[in-house]
Amino acid sequence: MKSIGSLKINTILELMLTVAVATMVLTSGFVWIITERIIDIHEAKLFLSGAMNIPGNTLYIFIFTVISSICIIVTFSIRSYSNINDTGIIFLSIMIEFILELICITLLNFNYNGILLWTFANALIYLKKNKHMPIVIVIATVSYLCTTHELVKLFVNIYDISTYIKVCSVGLQTVIFFVYNVLNLMTVICFVLCCISIIVNKEEIIEKNLELNKKLETANFDLQKANVELEKSLTDNARLAEIRERNRIAREIHDTLGHTLTGLAAGIDACIALAGDERTPLRNQLDLLSKVSRNSIKDIRMSVSSLRPDAPDRLNLKSAIEELVENTRRVAGVNIIFDCEDSNLKFDEDEEMAIYRIIQESLTNAIRHGNAGNIEVAVKKNFGSIGLMIHDDGIGCEKIEAGFGLRHIRERVNMLKGQVNFRSENGFIVEAMIPIRWGEEYD
Incomplete structure (x- = not known):
């Protein structure tokens, strides 16, 4: 379905084509009729004395102009209403129209070339969709400038439509000159309107x-x-x-x-x-x-x-650790001291879970393997990091061998690019330093 802007442009193009075709047909028909009249009243000698040049067979020129006009109208209608998307066919049809127009302009001795403006506007519509259109636009522009009647007659002897108009009566001359100039003016106006519509349509798009x-x-x-x-x-x-x-x-x-x-x-x-x-x-x-x-x-x-x-899913980190300490104290029957300087521990989820699991695993190891009776848990917030220390008074060990529990602690700390140390000193000590991502530390 075509947009409203496209329909407006097509309407202006149709009007412009109608004016251009009508001008060519009327001009060729007028020359043919006047030529026949001159022959009938035997004024050819007088006419030839004031004419710089005469056309060929005016009837054939009129017929060719009519047939060419019909061909141009047909190709334009097919191109506009058949939704042809083949760029080659579009280019070929416009070039055929252009050639017919040049022939008609030449046969009319360059007394009208406004139809080339129609070709220019027609090619301008397909400029974005067809890579060949810039060529058509350049050719149409050059042709329009080079087929101007005043320019061509400087180099070639051609007849002037005004010579034929002067054969008519004075009153009729005024009417014909008026109609001829209005048709030329309407061609230019339609061209300007078409260009404006194309610009407006582009802006709408x-x-x-x-x-x-x-x-x-x-x-x-x-x-x-x-x-x-x-x-x-x-x-x-x-x-x-x-x-x-x-x-x-x-x-x-x-x-x-x-x-x-x-x-x-x-x-x-x-x-x-x-x-x-x-x-x-x-x-x-x-x-x-x-x-x-x-x-x-x-x-x-x-x-x-x-x-x-998991307690961190239900509580804030400090409350979760306090609950863990209390449950472990009650179940295992050991004395656990929890020391935390900061009252509001709030970090990213992975950091909070790592801290919670390290403390949980350390408490389990202290009770299960160290037979500890007293455990101290300290959490200290430093600049850019959180420090953990879990110290128990258990049996310790002469040689620290990383079992599942210690490996689990080390893996969690390494995932957060932290450091962890294990020492057997008056029991067993777990020390960890976990870097904290600044900007996400506190709500």
Whole structure:
């Protein structure tokens, strides 16, 4: 479907073509009629004495002009209303029209060449879509300048339409001169209107493109926003699925192994009661089994606690660490001191999770492997980094071998490009320094 601007341009082109064709046909017809009249009234000698030149067979010129005009109208109609997109066909049709126009202009002895302006305007419409149109525009421009009647008669003897008009009566001469000049003027006016319409149409297209670009930018922004929300939703769903799975595993451990060990510990205590107070090998073995089973129950409770939904997901970092310390103190029965200078620890999610997991893993190692009774947890915010120190009074170790727990801590710190050190000094010490991304540290 063509735009309103294109329809307006086509309308002006049709009007301009009508005026141009009418001027050529009327001019050739007028010359033919006047020539016949001169012959009929036997005034040829008088006419020839005042004429610089005469055309050939005026009837043939008139017929050729009419046929050429019809061909131009047909090719223009086909090109305009058949939605032809082949650039070669468009160029060929315009060149055929141009050749017919030049022949007609030559036959009319250059008394009218305004139809070349129509060719110029017609080519201007296809300028952007057809790479051959600049050639047509240049040829039409040069041809229009070179076929001007006043210029051509400086070099060639050609007849002037005014010579034929003067054959008529004085009153009729005025009418014919008026009509002839009006047709020439209308050709120029239509050409100017066509150029203006093309410029306005281009501006409308530019405005529509700008508006479309704004809509595309808005749509792109909305799409990016939707993508971010979708990614967040997928991440939340993945974390929710992980939490559900961890809860399921925690329930399985608590309901099966935890209950089994609890029942086993109760059975061993019953056996101890039946054995009496006498310290026999059986009583000693039962005491050992009771201790092992209760320690196992504590380990299971700590494991179940660590499998619960992550505290950083529900609390701020400091509250999450405080809850972790309190739960560990209550389950394991150890004394834990938590020292934090800053009351509002707020970092990126990956940084908060790394800090929380390092403290959690260090507490587990201190109790499970170090048999610690006292643990000190210190969190200190430095310029551009956060410092962690977990010091227990456990048995320590002569040679530090990185098991799963220590490797897990080191991996988390390395992911954040931090540093971590392990020392066995009056127990065991974990020291970590994690760089913090400035600008995202606090809300």
